[in-house]
Amino acid sequence: MRIATRLGIFGAVCHAAAPKLTQILLNTAFNMFPDSAAAQGKKGGEASTQLTPEQMAFAQLTQGIHW
Numbered sequence: 001m002r003i004a005t006r007l008g009i010f011g012a013v014c015h016a017a018a019p020k021l022t023q024i025l026l027n028t029a030f031n032m033f034p035d036s037a038a039a040q041g042k043k044g045g046e047a048s049t050q051l052t053p054e055q056m057a058f059a060q061l062t063q064g065i066h067w
Contacts, residue, residue, distance in 0.1 A: 007062065032058060
């Protein structure tokens with residue numbers, strides 16, 4: 001028995017077909033979202049940042065993945 005999401009299967013196929021392009025896309029997606037205040041070493045409350053339309057669209061397309 002195998003449990004896999006459509007996004008995961010799509011990612012595996014893309015990585016098999018064009019690994020360099022897949023890495024470029026994943027790196028771009030990773031860099032699309034800034035580090036949290038905790039990751040930057042800041043103490044205190046969570047910084048409120050406004051998401052750009054690109055970030056919101058990407059988050060909507062990749063639901064279930066935490067950026």
